[in-house]
Amino acid sequence: MAQGELKSSVLNRKRNPKSPVASRSSKRQKIAEHRKSLPIASEEERLIEAVQKNDILIIVGETGSGKTTQLPQFLFNAGFCREGKMVGITQPRRIAALTIAKRVAEECDVRLGQKVGYSVRFDDTTSSSTRLKYMTDGFLLREALVDRLLSRYSVIIIDEAHERTVHTDVLLALLKKVQRERSEIGGGVLRGCQGRKVSPLKLIIMSASLDARVFCDYYGGAKDFRVEGRQFDVDIFYTVHPETDYVDAALNTIFQIHSEEEEGDILVFLTGQEEIESVERLVQEKLKHLPEDERKLLPLAIFSALPSEQQMRVFAPAPIGFRKVVLATNIAETSITIPGIRYVVDSGVVKARTYDPNKGMETLDVVPVSKAQAIQRSGRAGRDGYGKSFHLYPERDFWKLEDSTKPEIKRCNLSNVILQLKALGIDDILGFDFIDKPSRSAIVKALAELHLLGALTDDCKLAKPAGEQMARLPLEPVYSRALILANQFNCLEEMLIIVAMLSVESIFYDPRQKREEARTSRNHFVSVEGDHLTYLSVYRELDEFLEERKAEKSEAKVEKIMRKWCKVNFVNSRSLKHARDIYRQIRGNVEQMGFNVSSCGNDMLEYRRCIAASFFLKAAQRQMDGTYRALESGEIVHIHPSSVLFRSKPECVIFDELMQTSQKYINNLTRIDPLWLAELAPHHYKTEE
Numbered sequence: 001m002a003q004g005e006l007k008s009s010v011l012n013r014k015r016n017p018k019s020p021v022a023s024r025s026s027k028r029q030k031i032a033e034h035r036k037s038l039p040i041a042s043e044e045e046r047l048i049e050a051v052q053k054n055d056i057l058i059i060v061g062e063t064g065s066g067k068t069t070q071l072p073q074f075l076f077n078a079g080f081c082r083e084g085k086m087v088g089i090t091q092p093r094r095i096a097a098l099t100i101a102k103r104v105a106e107e108c109d110v111r112l113g114q115k116v117g118y119s120v121r122f123d124d125t126t127s128s129s130t131r132l133k134y135m136t137d138g139f140l141l142r143e144a145l146v147d148r149l150l151s152r153y154s155v156i157i158i159d160e161a162h163e164r165t166v167h168t169d170v171l172l173a174l175l176k177k178v179q180r181e182r183s184e185i186g187g188g189v190l191r192g193c194q195g196r197k198v199s200p201l202k203l204i205i206m207s208a209s210l211d212a213r214v215f216c217d218y219y220g221g222a223k224d225f226r227v228e229g230r231q232f233d234v235d236i237f238y239t240v241h242p243e244t245d246y247v248d249a250a251l252n253t254i255f256q257i258h259s260e261e262e263e264g265d266i267l268v269f270l271t272g273q274e275e276i277e278s279v280e281r282l283v284q285e286k287l288k289h290l291p292e293d294e295r296k297l298l299p300l301a302i303f304s305a306l307p308s309e310q311q312m313r314v315f316a317p318a319p320i321g322f323r324k325v326v327l328a329t330n331i332a333e334t335s336i337t338i339p340g341i342r343y344v345v346d347s348g349v350v351k352a353r354t355y356d357p358n359k360g361m362e363t364l365d366v367v368p369v370s371k372a373q374a375i376q377r378s379g380r381a382g383r384d385g386y387g388k389s390f391h392l393y394p395e396r397d398f399w400k401l402e403d404s405t406k407p408e409i410k411r412c413n414l415s416n417v418i419l420q421l422k423a424l425g426i427d428d429i430l431g432f433d434f435i436d437k438p439s440r441s442a443i444v445k446a447l448a449e450l451h452l453l454g455a456l457t458d459d460c461k462l463a464k465p466a467g468e469q470m471a472r473l474p475l476e477p478v479y480s481r482a483l484i485l486a487n488q489f490n491c492l493e494e495m496l497i498i499v500a501m502l503s504v505e506s507i508f509y510d511p512r513q514k515r516e517e518a519r520t521s522r523n524h525f526v527s528v529e530g531d532h533l534t535y536l537s538v539y540r541e542l543d544e545f546l547e548e549r550k551a552e553k554s555e556a557k558v559e560k561i562m563r564k565w566c567k568v569n570f571v572n573s574r575s576l577k578h579a580r581d582i583y584r585q586i587r588g589n590v591e592q593m594g595f596n597v598s599s600c601g602n603d604m605l606e607y608r609r610c611i612a613a614s615f616f617l618k619a620a621q622r623q624m625d626g627t628y629r630a631l632e633s634g635e636i637v638h639i640h641p642s643s644v645l646f647r648s649k650p651e652c653v654i655f656d657e658l659m660q661t662s663q664k665y666i667n668n669l670t671r672i673d674p675l676w677l678a679e680l681a682p683h684h685y686k687t688e689e
């Protein structure tokens with residue numbers, strides 16, 4: 001049936017060569033109508049006037065009212081991009097920057113990377129003609145390292161400020177300083193800005209939450225501007241009893257909605273890529289057992305590492321008769337609005353970083369959402385009409401939730417941002433004007449860690465060149481240092497691969513029903529030395545496989561070959577593709593810094609020594625009872641069952657990841673000789689003799 005339709009439309013097009021043009025103009029018309037219907041559309045004049053009158057403006061408005069997609073276009077039309085100046089818009093998450101930039105390019109009817117572009121870590125589409133630039137908050141912070149006054153921007157919009165990511169918090173403070181400095185210079189030309197004229201900077205803070213006071217106060221009583229939203233009623237449902245397995249409960253709820261409720265798409269909030277992909281497969285499995293006419297449910301995933309060509313699929317309407325079920329992380333809470341959602345399923349949990357400065361341990365844990373998040377999640381069902389929201393926990397548990405999420409700066413390892421502040425010439429970290437000050441102990445711990453990693457001198461100044469190089473690489477300091485060391489150990493190529501592989505989630509794919517088959521087919525990758533070298537052989541084997549077949553094939557063909565190889569080997573092709581992109585980027589970065597990318601060939605001993613020298617802060621030693629003790633924090637930890645070293649239990653390991661579920665687990669391991677620690681990190685470990 002679908003095929004028949006497709007064929008006839010192809011035939012039509014041939015007979016009537018004008019139809020693509022016609023469809024393009026009708027698409028344009030649709031977009032124009034959509035833009036006009038947004039609540040913000042009637043505010044254009046008032047908004048521009050407010051920006052012109054105020055150097056700092058706080059804009060608060062309900063999600064979906066058009067702030068992120070429309071305001072930059074209004075500013076462009078009002079002349080804020082004259083003389084090559086840009087409007088920069090920051091987002092806490094890369095996928096929001098990507099999908100919104102694509103949408104705005106479509107609305108402006110330009111190719112992405114021309115007037116509208118995005119820049120995120122490992123992926124930059126902007127060009128010299130870009131005027132509206134969407135980027136992550138982390139990217140703008142890094143840009144400030146090269147252009148301190150951010151002189152190419154006439155306006156900077158910090159979007160989703162209520163999320164209070166650590167990068168947003170640092171930007172809020174930094175931009176206050178940049179704005180002051182730029183207005184002091186007036187219309188002068190400054191050295192270091194490639195002869196560009198420096199004009200005053202307009203700063204706009206955008207937030208979805210109703211409490212804008214914190215931002216107004218921070219900027220000395222800055223003006224706030226409210227954009228009214230449009231919200232329909234949403235019926236809220238809770239479970240009677242707590243659920244033991246929210247993934248299972250989510251699955252049942254999806255199918256219950258599908259069979260009992262009227263038409264409308266479903267949005268499900270889950271915690272991360274692995275979970276989303278597993279629910280995606282479970283939905284597909286379950287559908288196979290339903291009668292033909294009940295199978296019209298289309299699962300679609302959206303999470304940070306989703307390859308670019310799959311991201312926009314969630315925004316497209318489902319085929320006629322089908323219901324979309326969008327499986328999302330908290331990205332869909334406020335940053336992106338998916339049209340057509342009538343039903344929300346809230347797992348009640350979110351993946352969040354927590355950090356204990358006393359132990360120096362950062363973990364990524366699944367924790368309950370806040371009340372504000374749960375309310376925001378429900379609201380997503382009421383964008384296009386009356387909706388329903390199903391929370392997978394009892395109402396009494398809702399009342400026990402925290403009111404709002406703690407700013408990330410108060411619960412993360414600060415070494416990365418402190419290194420960047422140091423590289424920006426800001427030396428007095430304890431006295432820095434943070435909107436919410438991190439604890440003194442967290443700052444001191446981060447300074448000590450940076451010193452141990454060789455990024456800071458004894459008097460806490462940026463070390464040259466190591467600290468400068470580490471600040472310039474778009475990686476956590478400990479990974480940057482690993483690359484610098486690998487250059488000395490002659491295994492830079494291997495370390496680049498490992499760092500890329502560690503930057504993505506779930507390399508292997510473990511379907512519940514085929515666990516044994518997956519294990520056997522992956523056996524040949526496994527290295528007795530640990531997970532790092534296992535990842536290395538996955539990467540290398542695919543590389544060789546593609547190399548042999550690449551010669552006369554198009555990029556799309558190569559992708560297809562890659563997906564097939566991944567399927568046969570039970571490797572997650574989305575993750576591997578992402579890792580390959582990251583590898584290319586950071587290889588470019590280190591080559592720009594003048595490093596020569598050398599390989600240690602098969603000398604894995606040298607490579608493991610380099611791992612020990614780089615990650616000496618994450619070493620764990622086996623105890624008499626078979627558990628491990630993390631040497632830095634003294635905590636008792638266990639090897640995660642998915643690690644290739646789970647059974648062999650070597651005496652001493654380096655770990656990359658620490659996570660807390662029923663107990664503390666370490667994962668992504670390499671076996672090392674404990675004596676190497678004293679030899680390679682003598683400033684931190686002493687031999688007991």
Ligand code: CDP
Binds near residue numbers: 070102335
């Ligand atoms: O920023 P705010 O939450 O106020 O709204 P927005 O992100 O500017 O979105 C405005 C509208 O654009 C929403 O109705 C979205 O559904 C729509 N949109 C879309 O259809 N496709 C995208 N890729 C992004 C936004």
Ligand code: MG
Binds near residue numbers: 067068
């Ligand atoms: Mg927005």
